[in-house]
Amino acid sequence: MSAHLVCFNRDCRARFGITEVLYNCPKCGGLLEAAYEQPAPDPAQLKHSWRERRLSNAPLCQSGVWRYREMFPFLEDERHAVTLREGNTPLLDAPLAAEYGGLARITFKHQGFNPTGSFKDNGMTCGVAQARRLGMQRVACVSTGNTSASMAAYASAGGLEPLIFIPHGNISYGKLAQALEYGARTFQVEANFDQILALVRVLAERLGIYLLNSINPFRIEGQKSIVIEMMDQRDWRAPDWIVLPGGNLGNTSAFGKGLREMREIGLIDRLPRLAVIQAEGASPFYEYMRAAGRTPFRANEHPETLATAIKIGDPVSWPKAQFEIEQSNGVVERVTEQEIADAKAIIGKSGIGCEPASAATLAGIRKLTAAGAIDGNADVVAVLTGNVLKDPDYIFRYHTGQLKSPSGAAIEPHYGNQPVVVPNDPDRITELIG
């Protein structure tokens, strides 16, 4: 078996060693991806050993990422891996949400059940393993909050020093609080996500710090496990659609790569279609794909959305995401702040809950079924990327009618649930309950 880095640019495809510290191709500037040369694995054997590992008490077998390590065999020594028992996230049925989305049935793959409450843990466990293997001491990222929370936890658990850079005043308190608690040195920069990414790249180069944004190919390898576990849980029946929110587009790239590789090996027999949903005020990928890639990619210099996790105007992974949308015959949609807020309340009322960016999925599904792009009887899995407790401030404002979109327009609490202040009086409370 051999593992290496390959330039994603189809006209270049330059190869580099798996232990080279690279984030872009030194020849053409393209994105990099991990690739492996190994004898074709036997799908039945893989399925069998992955099931067996679920019964094991070994830490890496209990991880919903490392259990599937044959799909990303980049490590030579498994002792470099750090696990907080990431993955193992449920598939949940939600009839109320299905009806709202115009579907007979919907399943949510809830990545908010991860150790730090988001899908980032699937990728971070692999990124931090590679950092340890390379002998790095410090790791860094820019983040809209979840990457930093995850990196802080995994780096600290693995004995590395986490340095995080976040847009000042633009991430939720839940996420900022996690970074502080997990012991990260935290820099709140007076700039937006895209500007800080450029800054962190300069610092990483200058100070020899390992960068753990999703431009890091090992993060992408780990995030493939989200769809691998999803197929395992569905007994290897591919759904018609997988719907996910799009920000920096790392997850879209990871899902597409993971699904294609599963099909190549014969773990699944067809590719689900990917539907990527962006927030209207931060939707450069939607705009680019709507023009069918005929105009150059144009970044949005002033992205705006209350779904701060996906408030990104210049997503680095767009070329990979474009490829995966085309390969899977997928679609890209965008939704308004009101649509996100209402869909989020419905996911909450289903007893499930998620953070704002995750709710873009259901809002997008409602739009796509109404337009006939997704059939009402289709088999649809929507990925909820973050936990409901990531952004409690947003929730309180919505339910009490105080939520305002970035333009200042009021967001109507169509599914609002106001708390009621009552006197300490059983008669009055009985009357109110009715």
Ligand code: F0G
């Ligand atoms: N949903 C949540 C909850 C996120 O935190 C993110 C990204 C996305 C969706 C979008 O995923 O970037 O792979 O397209 N959050 C990053 C961060 C950017 O810094 O935590 P993507």
